[in-house]
Amino acid sequence: MKKFAEKTISSQEIYSGKVVHLQVDDVILPNGKQAKREIINHPGAVAIIPITKDNKIVMVEQYRKPLEKSLLEIPAGKLEPGEVPETTAIRELEEETGYTTNELSLVTSFYTSPGFANELIYIYITDQLERVDEPAEGDDDEFIEIVEVTLDEAKQYVEEERIHDSKTNYAILYLHALGMN
Amino acid sequence: MKKFAEKTISSQEIYSGKVVHLQVDDVILPNGKQAKREIINHPGAVAIIPITKDNKIVMVEQYRKPLEKSLLEIPAGKLEPGEVPETTAIRELEEETGYTTNELSLVTSFYTSPGFANELIYIYITDQLERVDEPAEGDDDEFIEIVEVTLDEAKQYVEEERIHDSKTNYAILYLHALGMN
Numbered sequence: 001m002k003k004f005a006e007k008t009i010s011s012q013e014i015y016s017g018k019v020v021h022l023q024v025d026d027v028i029l030p031n032g033k034q035a036k037r038e039i040i041n042h043p044g045a046v047a048i049i050p051i052t053k054d055n056k057i058v059m060v061e062q063y064r065k066p067l068e069k070s071l072l073e074i075p076a077g078k079l080e081p082g083e084v085p086e087t088t089a090i091r092e093l094e095e096e097t098g099y100t101t102n103e104l105s106l107v108t109s110f111y112t113s114p115g116f117a118n119e120l121i122y123i124y125i126t127d128q129l130e131r132v133d134e135p136a137e138g139d140d141d142e143f144i145e146i147v148e149v150t151l152d153e154a155k156q157y158v159e160e161e162r163i164h165d166s167k168t169n170y171a172i173l174y175l176h177a178l179g180m181n
Numbered sequence: 182m183k184k185f186a187e188k189t190i191s192s193q194e195i196y197s198g199k200v201v202h203l204q205v206d207d208v209i210l211p212n213g214k215q216a217k218r219e220i221i222n223h224p225g226a227v228a229i230i231p232i233t234k235d236n237k238i239v240m241v242e243q244y245r246k247p248l249e250k251s252l253l254e255i256p257a258g259k260l261e262p263g264e265v266p267e268t269t270a271i272r273e274l275e276e277e278t279g280y281t282t283n284e285l286s287l288v289t290s291f292y293t294s295p296g297f298a299n300e301l302i303y304i305y306i307t308d309q310l311e312r313v314d315e316p317a318e319g320d321d322d323e324f325i326e327i328v329e330v331t332l333d334e335a336k337q338y339v340e341e342e343r344i345h346d347s348k349t350n351y352a353i354l355y356l357h358a359l360g361m362n
Contacts, residue, residue, distance in 0.1 A: 004244040014203070030324050037246040038199065071182070109345070110346050111245075118247040165292045165294075166302075
């Protein structure tokens, strides 16, 4: 769909960091006027809803510097260049939870904030988890704690805003809609 | 929750634009090492799920420059400084759809992408819509088309990825879970 497409006149890279790549484009609007568009370029991400054999959701708690607080989230991570999302999902699952799987189902995908960022996140689910004896370690600037919760506990955490991000709120609503208990 | 809190040593503003405000912080990690955190500061946002008397969802189609395509989304907009979310919701509803309401219920709120941005979005729902005779106009760089769809049509658009963003995918799943038809 290209309705109301905006033609790029020029594009300037403002910042290229570890996660955030910011560019500002000058564009021509459908009415012929000019405007600036600020764009965060992001490699994309995956998240996994891991369900244990005793019907708990494996979640991770971590500090989120932009919010200056920690959140409880489903495991997730950024795509490496050229990586297919399933590979990222299995890698992040192992690094963050110590579990692996050979069975992933895609639940949905969505742009997290299409007004200013092109981050696309894929959400997978699995109830086929196996413990890894010596799991690969994640980034050395990531500090996480694994928490296994029932769906009722997760709903309570949503109320308390301890769970409070798009992928995890979606996941909890999805499990509710599925009739998990 | 402050688990694994990261202490800020210094904070540098990299860019301050119309939508995106980028800062890079040097922090001390829980293990005493240093790291950089790239943070998009965002004023927050609201979205509304407007349901008409004949049980359709009022949506807007607009071009999203970061994706280089248009999406069909529920109406939404950014908070102005000091504005309470309900005020933003009613303003954006009128500007984008020509409807108003005096009855909004909060569905949920979530951070769209807590790894790098502090954007918090509030999602409201209303089935009490009134037409505004001469609705206020929105930003002069916004070009939108109003589309009223059934829930079944919306689910089809999710499949086709014409609906493909966190707030709108959440809204459709929410209406499905509610048993709307």
